Amino acid sequence: MNTQGKVFKYPDNVDTDVIIPARYLNTPDAQELALHCMEDIDTEFVKNVKPGDVMVAGWNFGCGSSREHAPLVIKTCKTGCVIAKSFARIFYRNAINIGLPILECEQAADEINADDEVSVDFDTGVITNITTGKTYKAQPFPPFIQNIIAKGGLLASLKEGE
Amino acid sequence: MGMTLTQKILAAHAGLEQVEAGQLISARLDIVLGNDITTPVAVNEFKKAGFTDVFNKDRIAIVLDHFVPNKDIKAAEQSKTCREFACSHCVSHFYDVGKMGIEHALLPEQGVVTAGDCIIGADSHTCTYGALGAFSTGVGSTDMAAGMATGTAWFKVPSAIRFNLSGKLPSNCSGKDVILTIIGMIGVDGALYKSMEFTGEGVKNLSMDDRLCICNMAIEAGAKNGIFPVDDVTLSYLKGRSEREPVIYEADADAEYEKTIDIDLSEIVPTVSCPHLPENTHPASELSDIKIDQVVIGSCTNGRMEDMEVAYNILRNNKVADGIRCIIIPGTMEILRECVEKGYVTAFIDAGAVVSTPTCGPCLGGYMGILAAGERCIATTNRNFVGRMGHVDSEVYLASPATAAASALTGYITYPKEV
Numbered sequence: 001m002n003t004q005g006k007v008f009k010y011p012d013n014v015d016t017d018v019i020i021p022a023r024y025l026n027t028p029d030a031q032e033l034a035l036h037c038m039e040d041i042d043t044e045f046v047k048n049v050k051p052g053d054v055m056v057a058g059w060n061f062g063c064g065s066s067r068e069h070a071p072l073v074i075k076t077c078k079t080g081c082v083i084a085k086s087f088a089r090i091f092y093r094n095a096i097n098i099g100l101p102i103l104e105c106e107q108a109a110d111e112i113n114a115d116d117e118v119s120v121d122f123d124t125g126v127i128t129n130i131t132t133g134k135t136y137k138a139q140p141f142p143p144f145i146q147n148i149i150a151k152g153g154l155l156a157s158l159k160e161g162e
Numbered sequence: 163m164g165m166t167l168t169q170k171i172l173a174a175h176a177g178l179e180q181v182e183a184g185q186l187i188s189a190r191l192d193i194v195l196g197n198d199i200t201t202p203v204a205v206n207e208f209k210k211a212g213f214t215d216v217f218n219k220d221r222i223a224i225v226l227d228h229f230v231p232n233k234d235i236k237a238a239e240q241s242k243t244c245r246e247f248a249c250s251h252c253v254s255h256f257y258d259v260g261k262m263g264i265e266h267a268l269l270p271e272q273g274v275v276t277a278g279d280c281i282i283g284a285d286s287h288t289c290t291y292g293a294l295g296a297f298s299t300g301v302g303s304t305d306m307a308a309g310m311a312t313g314t315a316w317f318k319v320p321s322a323i324r325f326n327l328s329g330k331l332p333s334n335c336s337g338k339d340v341i342l343t344i345i346g347m348i349g350v351d352g353a354l355y356k357s358m359e360f361t362g363e364g365v366k367n368l369s370m371d372d373r374l375c376i377c378n379m380a381i382e383a384g385a386k387n388g389i390f391p392v393d394d395v396t397l398s399y400l401k402g403r404s405e406r407e408p409v410i411y412e413a414d415a416d417a418e419y420e421k422t423i424d425i426d427l428s429e430i431v432p433t434v435s436c437p438h439l440p441e442n443t444h445p446a447s448e449l450s451d452i453k454i455d456q457v458v459i460g461s462c463t464n465g466r467m468e469d470m471e472v473a474y475n476i477l478r479n480n481k482v483a484d485g486i487r488c489i490i491i492p493g494t495m496e497i498l499r500e501c502v503e504k505g506y507v508t509a510f511i512d513a514g515a516v517v518s519t520p521t522c523g524p525c526l527g528g529y530m531g532i533l534a535a536g537e538r539c540i541a542t543t544n545r546n547f548v549g550r551m552g553h554v555d556s557e558v559y560l561a562s563p564a565t566a567a568a569s570a571l572t573g574y575i576t577y578p579k580e581v
Contacts, residue, residue, distance in 0.1 A: 013350055013439060017547040022526035026229060026236035028202040028243075040549040060351040060384060064545060065526070066286035068203055068302035089355050089386055090286055094302035154304050155211035 001122040001150060003080025003101065004130075005053035008038075008045055009114035012058035016070040016091065019062065025069060033069055034076035051078035054120065056112045058084065062091025071095040081120045083127060083138070085109045096145055097154040103127065105138035122146060164414030166322040167389050168357040171297040171411050175280040183321035183418075191221070192296075192406075193275055194309040195283030197265055197522075198226040202243040203303035204284060208310060216251045217313030223255035223274055223283075224248050225265040228522045230258075233529040263494025263520045266290035266378060266462035270370075271494055276400055277392045278409025282309050287462050287544065289380045292389035293373035295396055295410065299387045320386045322357035323348075324419040327364030329428035334578045336472065337372030338464055338542065338562035341379040342433040344425065346443030354384035356420065359413065364427045365390060370399040371468040378463045379544050382440040432578055434540070435560035438548045446565045449575040456539040457482075457570040458551075459563050460491025460518070461525045464542035467497050469563040474506040475581065476567035482514035483573035489531045491518045515570070527551045533558075540569045 018040040020033055027033065038045040055074065061084035062070060071094045074082065081101045095102045101122050108127045112118060116131040125140035141149065151157040163182065165173060173181040175189040196204055201224050216222055224244050229237035241258075248256035255274050262268065266287050269275045277295035281288065284306035291298035301315070309315050325344065345352070358380045360373075368376070373390050380388030390396070392410045400408050432446040459465075459473050470492055482488045490510050492498040498520060501507050507517050523530030525543040533539055533552035538559065541551070546558035561569070564578035 015545075015547045017526070017545065017550050021549055022199075022228075022528055023532075023552075025199050025526075025528075026234060026240060028206060028240065040554045060354065063350055063384065064286065064547060066200065066284055066288075066300040066302055068200070068284075068304060071302075072203075086351065086354060088351070088384060090300050090302060090381075093305065097302055097304035153207075154308060155207050158308065159211050 002120055003052045003054065004119035005050060005080050007112055007114055007116045007118050008049065008053060008055050010055060010057040013060045013063055014057050015064035016062055016067050017064055019070040020067065020073045025067065030072050030076045034073045037073040037077050046077065049077050049079060052080040054080055054118045055082040056109055057082065058109060059086050061087050063088035066090045068094045068098060071098050071100040075100040083108055096148055099149045099153040101149055103138040105136050108136035108138065163418060164416035166357060166417045166419065167359055167391060167411055167413040168297050168322060168387060169319055170413065171278060171280060172317060172319055181319045183319055185319045186316060187319060188314050188316050189280050191282055191309050191313050191315055192279040193221055193223055193281045194306060195223045195265060195269065195281065195285065195288060196306045197228055197285050198230060198241050198244055199228045200284035200303045200306060202240045204306040204310065205243055205247045207304050207307040211307065213311040216310045219252045220254045221313065222253045222310055223269060224253055225257045225268060226259065226262050227264050227520065228526065229528050230262065230521065231519065261495065264462045264465055264522055267465050267493030267497065270294060270374060271496060273403035273405045276404040276406050276408045277396060278411055282306065282315050286381045287378050289385065289387050290374055290378040290462060292377040292380065292387050293370065294400065295390060295392035297387055297389065300381060320355055320357045321420050322359045323353055324422040325358060325360045326422055326424045327360060327362040327427055329364050329426045330367040331427045331430055332580060334432055334564055334580045335430045336562050336564065337368060337375035339430050339433045340427065341376045342435055342443050342560060343430055345379065345383050345440050346433065348383055350382060350439055350441045351384040353380065356385055358383065358385045358388040360388065360390050366393060366395065367427065369468060370395055371466045374466065375463055382544060432562060432565045434565060434575060435546055437546050437557040440546060440560060446561065446575060447577040450577065452559065452575040453538065453573060454486065454540050454569060454575065455537040456531060456533065457486060457488040457566050458524050458531055458539060458541040458543060459566050460493065461522065461543040463544045464563050465491055465493025465497065467500060469542065470497060470501050470506055472563040473567040474509055476564065476578065477513040477515060477570065478509040480513055480571050482570045486570055486573050488515035488570040489518060489524065490515050491523065492520060494520055524551055540566050540575055542566050
């Protein structure tokens with residue numbers, strides 16, 4: 001599995017309230033929720049994101065609420081991957097469970113700039129900045145987690161395993 | 163190698179003699195929790211995966227608390243989804259309007275959670291129940307769905323930071339000031355993926371409401387869980403309340419901690435977290451020129467009886483300052499009833515405050531106290547992120563009930579007097 005696209009760059013401590021504000025959580029409809037993805041810190045994201053694009057952020061991405069709606073709206077916007085220096089633990093777990101690829105890589109998060117073109121190979125954890133030609137190595141997920149993501153989430157993979 | 167308190171509980175629930183930090187385990191769950199926002203997503207996942215039965219109808223708790231009484235038609239539809247699921251699976255711990263409270267005030271009060279439990283909840287503040295000597299952590303809706311179906315969840319065994327508490331809090335401070343101080347020290351990811359284990363001779367001087375408040379905000383330091391050892395305070399709280407027999411675990415004497423941080427409770431001061439991160443803490447005494455528009459006293463962090471009592475002692479026979487909206491939200495129906503019976507509600511109304519039915523409402527910017535652009539609120543809630551309580555240009559200052567109530571009387575952030 002891999003993805004390639006343009007980078008949207010975000011700071012440290014991006015919280016789930018800005019990824020999807022609670023004022024919209026009166027519906028579980030992912031398509032409707034996705035219209036508001038990132039809107040409290042980046043009103044342009046939803047307008048400009050294209051399938052396969054990559055979010056790059058600092059420390060503690062996804063901190064705050066346990067709302068699974070947060071990784072879900074990022075995935076529903078067809079974001080190919082989130083790269084961050086670190087992820088808040090519930091977001092990390094939720095991203096795996098709903099099948100949103102995420103990678104931790106401090107150096108990539110420092111050096112990759114907004115609007116760079118980036119490709120990511122999930123099997124090897126190799127991140128390539130096509131704009132600068134530089135590559136980075138993140139720890140890839142073990143096969144069982146890659147399988148969850150590839151199947152589209154935890155429950156889909158459980159079902160398959162039965 | 164010895165195990166921490168958290169590791170002891172996880173090992174027991176995984177059927178293992180020994181676990182160590184970093185190990186992946188599958189653990190048996192005592193309680194699986196969801197609310198009116200996270201349960202509909204879980205119900206959808208549960209059905210999509212083809213599950214037809216829950217693992218145990220007595221071990222699932224569904225609490226409608228975020229947007230109820232329903233704030234709008236969409237919220238009503240979400241509640242309806244929860245209600246129908248709870249009804250069709252005979253979920254015994256289903257709390258609807260009239261019985262509901264804010265989930266993390268309600269479940270300990272009703273004895274649904276107890277010492278020694280292993281609990282997941284599709285709400286980040288599920289870490290609250292660590293105050294009872296339980297392992298309890300927040301997860302997402304998919305984990306809730308899998309937990310409801312299988313009664314198990316996978317965990318990575320966490321390492322721990324030990325907080326060695328000594329001394330006794332000053333009379334104008336509470337558990338909120340302790341946890342805000344700690345988050346200010348270690349930062350919003352200072353305990354990422356880890357347990358925060360509270361120990362030391364100072365523990366006995368903290369009430370159960372203080373401990374619940376401290377564990378509640380462990381997630382605001384990024385922690386997987388916060389936990390207190392079981393002592394006489396715990397056992398007297400659980401007595402006559404816990405519907406299952408408490409199980410007492412203790413950390414091994416040779417347990418390994420990543421680090422130990424000493425906290426002298428007598429040195430804690432009234433503390434406020436300024437926008438827009440809980441780690442941005444300052445002594446309340448340094449913020450007296452910050453003018454506010456609204457005060458919220460309530461939430462899963464500070465909507466308990468002791469919090470109401472502190473607010474009452476400050477607001478009674480006083481008046482909320484002109485132009486300040488003071489909103490008081492008792493955490494459960496039992497707390498609301500006690501506030502009525504003790505005359506607190508009358509005193510709050512006489513002071514110019516409003517009293518609401520239990521709800522998470524304003525804490526997450528849902529309803530019941532939303533802020534306009536440029537407005538400031540001092541709140542006893544748990545997060546002050548951008549847009550958390552309303553407009554992206556509004557601000558939330560996090561504080562204890564004492565600091566919030568004192569501020570309501572002046573219209574500025576105010577250092578609460580010692581009593």
